Amino acid sequence: MGGFPKTQNPKIGDRIAKGSVMARVPLTVETPNSFKLVINAESAGLTPDQFFRLCGDNPDLRLELTARKEIIIMPPFGSESGRRNLKILQQLGSWADTDGTGYAFCTDSGFTLPNGAVRGPDAAWIRRETWEELSREKREKFAPVCPDFVIELRSPSDSVSELQEKMREYIANGASLGWLIDPFDCCVFIYRPGLEPERLERPLSVSGDPPLPGFVLNLPDILQDR
Numbered sequence: 001m002g003g004f005p006k007t008q009n010p011k012i013g014d015r016i017a018k019g020s021v022m023a024r025v026p027l028t029v030e031t032p033n034s035f036k037l038v039i040n041a042e043s044a045g046l047t048p049d050q051f052f053r054l055c056g057d058n059p060d061l062r063l064e065l066t067a068r069k070e071i072i073i074m075p076p077f078g079s080e081s082g083r084r085n086l087k088i089l090q091q092l093g094s095w096a097d098t099d100g101t102g103y104a105f106c107t108d109s110g111f112t113l114p115n116g117a118v119r120g121p122d123a124a125w126i127r128r129e130t131w132e133e134l135s136r137e138k139r140e141k142f143a144p145v146c147p148d149f150v151i152e153l154r155s156p157s158d159s160v161s162e163l164q165e166k167m168r169e170y171i172a173n174g175a176s177l178g179w180l181i182d183p184f185d186c187c188v189f190i191y192r193p194g195l196e197p198e199r200l201e202r203p204l205s206v207s208g209d210p211p212l213p214g215f216v217l218n219l220p221d222i223l224q225d226r
Contacts, residue, residue, distance in 0.1 A: 036157065042069040048112050052141045055110070064110075065118040067169075074157070077107075081155040084183060084222045088123050088151055095208075095215045102127045102148065110142035113173040118142050119166070121150040125212060146174035149212055153222075154182045167191045176211040186223045 046054075051065050062074040077085070089106055096104035105124040112118050124147035134143055150170045152163050160182065167178045171191050178191035188206050190198040200206065202223065208215035 036075070037073040039071040039073070040069075041065075041071050044069075046071075048116075048118065048142060048144075051118055052110075062120075064120060065116075067113075067115040067117040069116075078155060078157075081153065085122050085153050087221045088153060088181070088217065091217055092123050092125060092151070092215070095212070096125060099212075099214065100128070103131050105147065111147060112142045112144045113146050113169070114144075115169070115173055117169065117173075119170070121147065121170070122153045123151040125149040146170060148174075148176050149208065150175050150178045152178070152180050154180070154184065156184075160185075164189070164197070167197070177208065179206060179217075181219075181222060183223050188219070 046065070046069055051063075051071075054071075055061065055063050062076065064072045064074070066072065085107060089104070093104045096102060102125050105121075105126070107120065107122050109124060110118050110120045111124070126145065126147050126149075130145060130148065131139070131143075134145065138144060147170070150167075152166060154160065154163055160180075163180050167180050167189065168191070170178050171193055175191075176193065180189040180191070180197075182188070186202045188200045188203055190200065190206070192198075203219055205216050205218050208217070
């Protein structure tokens with residue numbers, strides 16, 4: 001899933017950089033299996049600030065920016081995916097408040113990774129000292145930091161291979177732990193630096209140790225349909 005703001009406005013090329021020299025960007029790819037649109041904006045010289053303004057000009061869009069300067073437009077969340085994701089956020093947020101060593105972030109939070117991509121994981125957590133080292137101005141935009149921990153929840157519009165690539169990107173850019181939760185195959189993929197992904201079949205829970213000591217995500221309400 002992933003991303004931040006959602007859309008029904010197709011005129012993204014007209015708004016990509018108000019007041020700049022950037023031209024309309026061409027629509028280059030449509031991914032039929034995942035219902036996502038990909039726009040090649042490489043030649044437009046899109047900067048992080050311009051992408052931030054683009055998202056602000058189009059608050060109904062769910063957008064991400066790849067390291068190759070492709071803008072990904074994603075469909076809105078389905079109701080069941082939203083319910084599952086809320087269960088994840090409730091548990092992570094509650095643990096983070098109690099633990100106090102870092103901050104939890106929701107689905108609409110965007111982060112600029114070291115490779116230049118702007119990603120919005122479905123849930124994330126950043127150590128307190130890392131977050132507080134950033135200026136207020138940077139925190140108010142798509143903060144230039146890779147979360148220490150990320151979760152991606154597969155929705156019907158997501159392909160597993162695309163999400164797996166995204167998880168590898170998080171780890172390569174500094175994440176200590178990542179979970180790809182697939183409620184359709186009832187499994188969880190665990191990503192850690194220097195290790196091959198681990199696949200858990202129908203787990204009742206998954207532990208965040210050691211990066212998130214004491215955090216346990218209970219999965220029955222997330223992997224099972226209601």
